[in-house]
Each structure stands twice: as structure tokens, then as C-alpha cells.
Amino acid sequence: MPLDSAADLVDVTSAISASPRRVYIPRGGPLQFAYAVNPQDGSPVDVTSAISGAIAAHRLSGYPGEYTLMASGGMLHVVPAAAEGKDGERREISALMNESFTLPSERVTQVGPVLRAVLRAAGKSRGRQIVLASPLPHQFEETPFPMESRPLSARDWVSKALAAGGLEMSWLLLYDATFDNYVFTLYPI
Incomplete structure (x- = not known):
């Protein structure tokens, strides 16, 4: 915020x-x-x-x-x-992660690409960049993601992606006033 x-x-x-x-x-x-x-x-x-x-x-x-x-x-x-x-x-x-949108189902089919697409779309909705501050777990690049054709909030997209990824993770989104962007970090629970 x-x-x-x-x-x-x-x-x-x-x-x-x-x-x-x-x-x-x-x-x-x-x-x-x-x-x-x-x-x-x-x-x-x-x-x-x-x-x-x-x-x-x-x-x-x-x-x-x-x-x-x-x-x-x-x-x-x-x-x-x-x-x-x-x-x-x-x-x-209105929190940035309240923004709703759909993702192109033919281009994002694994958890990692979905998370990156969600962060790009959410940031773009406010004219800001969301920087991924921590590397995604390797298995997120290979784990299938069941796409939705309806709009979801960025928060719901992240929740679904983390659930599909099979790891218990927590996430944090912080605003960096110096660089006028957001920083997204994942943490294992």
C-alpha cells in the first residue's frame, strides 16, 4: 500500500x-x-x-x-x-490484488508462467511493475495449472496457483516508494 x-x-x-x-x-x-x-x-x-x-x-x-x-x-x-x-x-x-482479469488459457498452462502472468497483469492495471523478488520453486515450471475462463482477482489467481503448485507457501506484496513499484515475495510455510 x-x-x-x-x-x-x-x-x-x-x-x-x-x-x-x-x-x-x-x-x-x-x-x-x-x-x-x-x-x-x-x-x-x-x-x-x-x-x-x-x-x-x-x-x-x-x-x-x-x-x-x-x-x-x-x-x-x-x-x-x-x-x-x-x-x-x-x-x-482498493488493494492492487483486488484487480480482476482473465488470462489467455492457451499461453499459460503451468504454475510458474501463471504467477508471472498474474503479476504482469495486476501491475499493468495500475501502471506499475511488480518485481518477483524470490525465485519460484523449480516444480512450478512443470506443474500443470487448471485454467479458468472467467475473470478472477489477482489474489484469487495467486491462491489457485499456489494451491496447484502443491507447496505450502505464503506471499507478501510490498510497495517500494523509492522505485515506485511493487515487490512480490514467496515464503515456504
């Missing part, structure tokens, strides 16, 4: 870079919230409640941005919902 308000950003250039280009990160800090834990493995008893608790703690902290929790394709997604604009006013935002 692009943060437009200067009050939402912290200049960390001197701490991480000698570059003349300034480096800004979202203002933030620790969050505290409680959730029930499974005594056998330490995992949350109710993952949805735990994530909702983190979102509520973020909202109460005064840190920038407002988020909501969505479920899609068997995955939970923390989605940006609002941010403070340059004028200091709260504004609702």
Missing part, C-alpha cells in the same frame, strides 16, 4: 545506506495482543482470531494504514483497506 503521508514514514537512510537517495520505511514498532495457543505445537488454536487480533492491535497502535482480513482459495489475506493521504485525510484504497 503506498503511504502518501510524511507522518507515516521514517527516514532510515543514515542507518542503512550511504546513498544520496533517501530511504523511507513505514513508521512502526511492536504490537502486543493475546491469542490461544495449541499446547502440542505452539500454533494458534484459531489462526483467523490470531490474525484478527494482530490487525486490531495495529489499528489501536496508531501505526499507518488500515487492514482487513479476507479469506480466498483456502488462504487468509491481510489486505490494505485505508491510508492517510498527503492532505492528512483518511482515504479508502
